[in-house]
Amino acid sequence: MSERVDVFKNGRAVSLEAVLENREWRVAKQEKLEATFKEETVVAVKLNMPGAIKNSPAIQQLFQAGWQLFLAELSTWEIRHLEVFSKRPTGPEGFLVVTGDLTAIKKKAIAFEEQFFMGRLFDIDTMAKTAPDYQLSRRELGFAPRTCLVCDDDAKACAKARRHDLAAVQEAVNRIYEEYFVIDPVIPAWNEEMVKKAATFACLAEAVTAPKPGLVDPLSTGAHADMDVYDFIDSSLALENYFGLCLDAGRHFRGSQLSHLLTAIRPSGRRAEELMYLATNGVNTHKGTIFTLGILIAAYGYASRNQQSPSLSFVQSVVSQMTSQLLDDELAKTVAQADSQGNRALTAGEQQYRDFQLTGVRGEVVNGLQPLATVGLKTLRESRGSRNERLLNTFMALSGSIVDSTLVKRAGDPKVTAELADWVAQFNRLGGANTEAGMRYLKELDQTFVARNLSMGGAADYLVLTAFLGRLTGLL
Ligand SMILES: CC(C)(COP(=O)(O)OP(=O)(O)OC[C@H]1O[C@@H](n2cnc3c(N)ncnc32)[C@H](O[C@H]2O[C@H](COP(=O)(O)OP(=O)(O)OP(=O)(O)O)[C@@H](O)[C@H]2O)[C@@H]1O)[C@@H](O)C(=O)NCCC(=O)NCCS
Numbered sequence: 001m002s003e004r005v006d007v008f009k010n011g012r013a014v015s016l017e018a019v020l021e022n023r024e025w026r027v028a029k030q031e032k033l034e035a036t037f038k039e040e041t042v043v044a045v046k047l048n049m050p051g052a053i054k055n056s057p058a059i060q061q062l063f064q065a066g067w068q069l070f071l072a073e074l075s076t077w078e079i080r081h082l083e084v085f086s087k088r089p090t091g092p093e094g095f096l097v098v099t100g101d102l103t104a105i106k107k108k109a110i111a112f113e114e115q116f117f118m119g120r121l122f123d124i125d126t127m128a129k130t131a132p133d134y135q136l137s138r139r140e141l142g143f144a145p146r147t148c149l150v151c152d153d154d155a156k157a158c159a160k161a162r163r164h165d166l167a168a169v170q171e172a173v174n175r176i177y178e179e180y181f182v183i184d185p186v187i188p189a190w191n192e193e194m195v196k197k198a199a200t201f202a203c204l205a206e207a208v209t210a211p212k213p214g215l216v217d218p219l220s221t222g223a224h225a226d227m228d229v230y231d232f233i234d235s236s237l238a239l240e241n242y243f244g245l246c247l248d249a250g251r252h253f254r255g256s257q258l259s260h261l262l263t264a265i266r267p268s269g270r271r272a273e274e275l276m277y278l279a280t281n282g283v284n285t286h287k288g289t290i291f292t293l294g295i296l297i298a299a300y301g302y303a304s305r306n307q308q309s310p311s312l313s314f315v316q317s318v319v320s321q322m323t324s325q326l327l328d329d330e331l332a333k334t335v336a337q338a339d340s341q342g343n344r345a346l347t348a349g350e351q352q353y354r355d356f357q358l359t360g361v362r363g364e365v366v367n368g369l370q371p372l373a374t375v376g377l378k379t380l381r382e383s384r385g386s387r388n389e390r391l392l393n394t395f396m397a398l399s400g401s402i403v404d405s406t407l408v409k410r411a412g413d414p415k416v417t418a419e420l421a422d423w424v425a426q427f428n429r430l431g432g433a434n435t436e437a438g439m440r441y442l443k444e445l446d447q448t449f450v451a452r453n454l455s456m457g458g459a460a461d462y463l464v465l466t467a468f469l470g471r472l473t474g475l476l
């Protein structure tokens, strides 16, 4: 049984005076915004956190997840002004000024509080000095009163009667966090624009994360003489449209056999490979990414059709069903045919299947990209520090949990995977990317990788997939 999450861990208790002073600060801020933007709607977003601890790394994560989603919900309106204070001891807060009708925005805010998985922890106030319906209540807008986190009765009644002790209410918060981020992450149903942006962000975030041993980043081109970080920028931008096509294929798929969804996206995948080569002047930057991220996006599209927010395990099962025929029906047959007819050179993945029974990237998708949940998102969520440090820790954890066909190809021997496990263990012993020693070690490893012409293209791709889901769930 894994360790229970305590959202309040590493948080600092604040006094009642501090909370009251913060309320005055908030009111002053709101009034100033209302006075500056007289014709607009001011929106104030904060969390309902029971007890004296109002902020912590986990509380910031859950605020960020909701804040991003709420911003996307408002995308039909013009946002004139935005301020976020995620580190206030009294809890993260954000303010927006939106050009739009107060009632419509208020309804959107209430719908968000009702529908977003962690929406019950959010408290969104909307105000517009000049609007006639300034004081409209939830009930007048057709919504039920807010419910208690513990028993689902009217929250105000429970609070007034002090029906539950603090430990029970904090436990309810922990449970909501765990259900959203930990047990089986929930992925909101984002629109196409956001998904495309998240995918492109993920490709770029992987490319700029540094130092990654053997790989291309802004500090080094690693063991890749034929490309640099700008090729990755060009390549990432060239793929944006493809990501949208994969999502669309998933969202509109009506067949009963999910392997047909893979068939449906394959022509777009081949075209995306061509576009990648055009963008990079013939260099393979993202062939693996095109394959795995394309499949993941199509599976997510399918799982989130009808505006449902799927769990990660459901998306993974779709990935697995889409690709179930790739090993026995495709890889085994292709290798056997190529061997008997000798009419084409085998790819690295095919050779490794023939010589070492390694299933490479195909095996990863057939198994539903398992390390995403067990290693990628887990490490990203648990890691602290800058985004670069968190992504480096995630990258190293991922590299130690897969058999990377690029690494095996470059080493010419699958035993390199055991060597890599030792390097990852040493990195962890040094405290990972959050310590100077850990960062120094990554640079030393880069030199070893360059000297031996090693590269971890598969782990880089897993980092892209993790960053993509991290973006969709609010971890990045
Ligand atoms: C099914 C295909 C992926 C074809 O694959 P292939 O038989 O070549 O399969 P693999 O070798 O198994 O893997 C291909 C790429 O997948 C990445 N990868 C490797 N291991 C894993 C893993 N365990 N988990 C996830 N991903 C993995 C890796 O891609 C990255 O590395 C590439 C850079 O490598 P590098 O050595 O620098 O470059 P090369 O050009 O190969 O060699 P050099 O000249 O430099 O030495 C880069 O692509 C990264 O993304 C593996 O390389 C698939 O391509 C396919 O079927 N394509 C046909 C069209 C299609 O259907 N497209 C997809 C539709 S959805």
Ligand SMILES: Nc1ncnc2[nH]cnc12
Residues within 6 Å of the ligand: 206, 207, 214, 215, 216, 217, 224, 232, 285, 286, 289, 455, 456, 457, 458, 460, 461
């Ligand atoms: N940063 C990177 N360097 C080299 N190969 C990669 N494949 C995916 N990302 C990569």
